[in-house]
Amino acid sequence: MSETRARVLAALREQRIETASWAFGNSGTRFKVFAQEGVPRNPYEKIADAATVHRFTGVAPTVALHIPWDKVDDYADLAAYAKERGVALGAINANVFQDDDFKLGSVTHPSPAVRAKALAHLVECVDIMDATGSRDLKLWFSDGTNYPGQDNVRARQDRLASALSAVYDRLGDQQRMLLEYKLFEPAFYMTDVPDWGTAYAHCLSLGDRAQVVIDTGHHAPGTNIEFIVAFLLRAGKLGGFDFNSRFYADDDLMVGAADPFQLFRIMCEIVSADALAPAAGIAFMLDQCHNIEPKIQAVIRSVLNVQEATAKALLVDAAALDAAQRAGDVLEANEVLMDAYQTDVRPMLRELRADMGLDPDPVGAFKRSGYLESVTSARVGGSAAGWGA
Ligand code: PSV
Ligand code: MN
Numbered sequence: 087m088s089e090t091r092a093r094v095l096a097a098l099r100e101q102r103i104e105t106a107s108w109a110f111g112n113s114g115t116r117f118k119v120f121a122q123e124g125v126p127r128n129p130y131e132k133i134a135d136a137a138t139v140h141r142f143t144g145v146a147p148t149v150a151l152h153i154p155w156d157k158v159d160d161y162a163d164l165a166a167y168a169k170e171r172g173v174a175l176g177a178i179n180a181n182v183f184q185d186d187d188f189k190l191g192s193v194t195h196p197s198p199a200v201r202a203k204a205l206a207h208l209v210e211c212v213d214i215m216d217a218t219g220s221r222d223l224k225l226w227f228s229d230g231t232n233y234p235g236q237d238n239v240r241a242r243q244d245r246l247a248s249a250l251s252a253v254y255d256r257l258g259d260q261q262r263m264l265l266e267y268k269l270f271e272p273a274f275y276m277t278d279v280p281d282w283g284t285a286y287a288h289c290l291s292l293g294d295r296a297q298v299v300i301d302t303g304h305h306a307p308g309t310n311i312e313f314i315v316a317f318l319l320r321a322g323k324l325g326g327f328d329f330n331s332r333f334y335a336d337d338d339l340m341v342g343a344a345d346p347f348q349l350f351r352i353m354c355e356i357v358s359a360d361a362l363a364p365a366a367g368i369a370f371m372l373d374q375c376h377n378i379e380p381k382i383q384a385v386i387r388s389v390l391n392v393q394e395a396t397a398k399a400l401l402v403d404a405a406a407l408d409a410a411q412r413a414g415d416v417l418e419a420n421e422v423l424m425d426a427y428q429t430d431v432r433p434m435l436r437e438l439r440a441d442m443g444l445d446p447d448p449v450g451a452f453k454r455s456g457y458l459e460s461v462t463s464a465r466v467g468g469s470a471a472g473w474g475a
């Protein structure tokens with residue numbers, strides 16, 4: 087085996103992709119939630135589905151929770167259940183966007199009482215992290231305004247900074263805060279954390295354990311996301327990704343479905359900064375909703391899409407690229423990148439899986455396993471979970 091191939095296979099074997107509990111529940115748009123058979127009825131069943139994704143892919147050993155969608159009485163018990171199933175609990179996602187009190191904002195709300203309620207939830211999420219052993223607290227705020235003049239923008243930034251600092255102080259030494267930005271929605275005029283620059287500035291003043299999370303669906307069309315990746319990596323402020331893909335707004339479609347080339351370009355930045363291995367501390371998470379497609383299969387497909395983009399990024403001939411860049415050879419540099427992108431990495435990934443003791447075809451193996459049929463008969467009468475509940 088060539089040295090390059092051995093290096094690429096070793097890196098792929100080490101790669102870790104985190105699934106999202108809410109991707110297994112029924113979801114939809116504001117027009118309709120189409121219920122599917124066999125969806126989990128509770129957080130335990132979501133974890134069982136996530137464990138199934140890991141069983142067939144071998145690279146998805148953690149699953150993120152969303153609170154209170156995944157509220158249980160005993161989080162240590164949930165973590166123990168996950169462990170029994172061969173996975174661990176990952177990031178804890180806070181939810182300060184689905185309570186009537188948060189109509190005008192959560193931590194940026196003009197009322198101190200509402201702000202206190204929001205902060206209490208964020209702190210509760212850190213308590214949950216203590217019980218689950220999770221490293222990351224993921225914060226996304228739907229806060230913003232719909233009309234010019236509705237509230238004082240600078241005062242809202244002050245309120246945000248003060249809440250973030252209180253949560254940051256509550257974190258344990260091994261815990262991190264990942265701050266997520268989003269250009270718009272549900273606020274239509276002004277969002278309090280609209281972009282990476284705002285998230286970066288807050289994280290910078292908080293300290294080392296506050297980092298930015300990039301949700302690939304949260305940008306204006308045409309945004310060069312890989313530039314943001316490169317900038318944050320250089321600044322030591324990239325905490326992770328919420329992977330998904332979008333054609334229009336925040337579509338939450340399978341990552342790599344709408345624009346596999348963009349995913350490749352993002353992974354190229356990761357690989358060239360040597361930030362792929364878990365030790366580098368970047369969390370590669372999925373944040374998706376599967377409205378019309380079968381859920382577990384869609385999550386498996388998403389994991390494979392990330393894996394394929396990563397394999398291509400790992401195949402970039404770094405020495406040739408560097409030489410072309412130094413020589414100012416625009417077309418040669420571009421060709422080096424495109425050569426890697428156009429490589430069919432599927433045979434190599436099948437080989438990797440066989441080597442890992444997995445079926446080379448995770449989707450086919452899942453379909454043949456009978457798992458979906460067995461949960462469908464066991465989960466009759468289940469209610470929706472997560473979005474659209
Ligand atoms: C908001 O659009 C977001 O991307 C945040 O990460 C939420 O936690 C998540 O979606 C819910 O799916
Ligand atoms: Mn997200």
Ligand code: MN
Nearest residue numbers: 301303304336
């Ligand atoms: Mn989103």
